[in-house]
Each structure stands twice: as C-alpha cells, then as structure tokens.
Amino acid sequence: MTLAHTILVVLMGEPNSGYGIRSRFEEDVQFFWQASHQQIYRELGKMENQGWISPTVVAQEGKPDKKVYAITDSGRQELLRWCTEPTAPTAIREDLMVRILAGPYMDRGMLIEEVQDRRDFHQQRLEDCREREQWFRDHSDLPLVEKFRYLNLQRGILFEKSWVDWCDRVLELLRSPDLSTIFEES
Amino acid sequence: MTLAHTILVVLMGEPNSGYGIRSRFEEDVQFFWQASHQQIYRELGKMENQGWISPTVVAQEGKPDKKVYAITDSGRQELLRWCTEPTAPTAIREDLMVRILAGPYMDRGMLIEEVQDRRDFHQQRLEDCREREQWFRDHSDLPLVEKFRYLNLQRGILFEKSWVDWCDRVLELLRSPDLSTIFEES
C-alpha cells in the first residue's frame, strides 16, 4: 500500500487536493513513484474511509471547486508505523532486458536501434536531473525537506547514469562482429 | 504481456515444463523479470489457448508427470512481432525512496539502519553477480545465447553498483549533523 503512504508523505508538507497531489507526483516523486489521477482519486477515497485524511471542499473563483485533504492524527500515526517496517527492494521488470535475451534470435540492426533509442531517452532524463541538481546546488542552506528531496534526485541521477553506461557498452558490443569484444575491460 | 514473451524466449532455447521455466526465471532471468509458479502456470494456460505453445505430457520415473511445452510457429511469429514494437522504460516504484521523502518527519537512526540494511543487501547481490561474471570470463568463446545473457548480467552489475554507491553517499550524509555535507563532491 505504498501509494497511500506516498500520499501521506505529500500531505505531511501541507493539505492538498487530488489534482495538487498528482502534480507533486510529477515533480519530485516521479523518479521512484508515479500514479495516474484515477489511481490517486481512488486511493484518496479509501484513505478517507480509513480516517487517515479528512477533506474540505474549497470553492474557487474562475476554477472548479476542489476537495482539499489534510492528514489526520490517525494518518500521521499510520505513516509512523509504516516507517518502522523494513522495506523490500522492488522487483525489476524490464521489457528491454527481455528483448536482449531474445537477441540471439532477432535482427541485430533492429536491436541496435532499440538500444540507441533507450540510450537517448535516459541521456535526456540524466540531463534533466543534472539541471535540477544545479538548482539545489545554487540554493545552499535549504530546509531539511529539500535536502531529502535532493537525495532522491541523486538516486535518479545514478539510476539514469547506469542506464546510459550500460547502453553504451551494449551498443559497442552489438556493433562488433559476433559480439567479439564482449570481454574487453570497461 | 511481457511475461508471455519472456516465456516464449525461454522456450526458443528448448521445450520446457512450467516448473522448468520457473527455474530458468530464477537463474538468469531474475535480474529483470520474475514470476511465481502460479503466474507462470496461468500464463501457460493462456498461451496454449492462443496457440503460441503446445504441450506434451511426459511420464517420468520417480517423479510426477510433467507437461512439456514447445513453442509453435505461431508463437515464434508472435515473438518476432513483439520484437518490432518499441519498448518503454519501466516505471520505478521504490518503497525506500518514499521512506527517504518521509525522512524529515522520522527518526534519523531508524532511517540510517534501513539504508544500511539495503546497502548490505545490494552489496551481497553485487558480489553474487561478480561471481557469475567470473564464470562468463572463464569461458571465453561462448555461444551467442550466452553472450546475450552476459549483457543482462552486466545490467544487473551496474544496477546493484548504483544502489550501493547511492546508499554509501546517503549514509555519509545522514550521519553528518543536519545533513551538512550534502553538497560535497562525490
């Protein structure tokens, strides 16, 4: 039930609407958790039933009404409880790796193109991360909350970097006849 | 439907039973795809209905009968078709990262312990990977199928390494007062 707890963490900062929470997910949560608005609204309903959050309908000018949720004491308690539980590493399920396993039976050129596309994708994300990193570095003496966000960004950077590195290595191999350079040192 | 296609790739090598496929998943597929036996048996049923695989019941001495599945022409065609589709990066959903975001509101010592445990876990996996890497290096001139497996192992190594690196960095920060060393160079 980590989606619920991710939402609780967001609401620890300040009360927010489903739409607002969604936006926060797109900002800094994006690297390690994502959820569609449908999922968030459904989860918010469940969490309200549990008593972890309580809604207030806020009328707005020029905008539709919004339902702003605030974390309750019960919600805070639940988050605390969840934080004492050990986390388990998430199982990886990666299509591209299955594609690699299928490599011996497939067209080499097609595979190279696929890996190249992925390399570009992760390179782009890496650059985006680095830009955000610069923002953090420009604002020293940030509040604690921001420092922890920075740690997440660091995870994102290392993650994207490891993808780019792997793609580069694989591309070199795939382009060599019979993958002959496979055991050369990196 | 990548589970089905992962199974198809396994069956490209040789016909296999549900149990055998499960074992293959535990060996080299484990780094990027995993499935319980329940899931595999269910999927095999669906795939048989689709005509991608065909079963033969094999009686064995001292062991229960097994249902050995072989890939059909239709299955081979489907795998080929799937391989022309572009892959999309898998969304990351990582509990530990949510825990980090909750960091500002939680006990520091608890968080350090959690990260330390994860560091140990990934370090262990990294060492396992490196052992298997050595096996590949000791057997040069491997068949193509093995060379592609090696590429997957490389992904696993870079993946685990990036986890260990990140944990190390985070631990150093968490142990410094107010995360003061946060912007020091890595």
Add this chain to the structure above:
DNA sequence: AGAAACATGTAACCAGTTACATGATTAC
C-alpha cells in the same frame, strides 16, 4: 523424521492501466 526438490494447479484479492465522461478558464 523432516526438509528440499520435483511437479501442477485453483481462488480471491489488490494494484495499476486504459477508456470513458464532464466542464470552466486562460493563454497563444
């Protein structure tokens, strides 16, 4: 005597995805 490996399945549940559905305001 008990655990591990071999072997296959059903049923219920939970979480994530996709499609459908509506409607105002603001910026280009």
Add this chain to the structure above:
DNA sequence: GTAATCATGTAACTGGTTACATGTTTCT
C-alpha cells in the same frame, strides 16, 4: 479556434500477490 491547465470522477480490464491444495522421491 485550439491547446493547456485546473478539477473530479466511474467502469472494465489486466497483471501480480497471497493463500490454499496435493503428492512423490531423495537426501540428511
């Protein structure tokens, strides 16, 4: 006018997890 942003929801489907269920052989 058209897209983007703000704002909230329902319904059906798919895929993954957990629990239940059975039975043999081999190794310690």
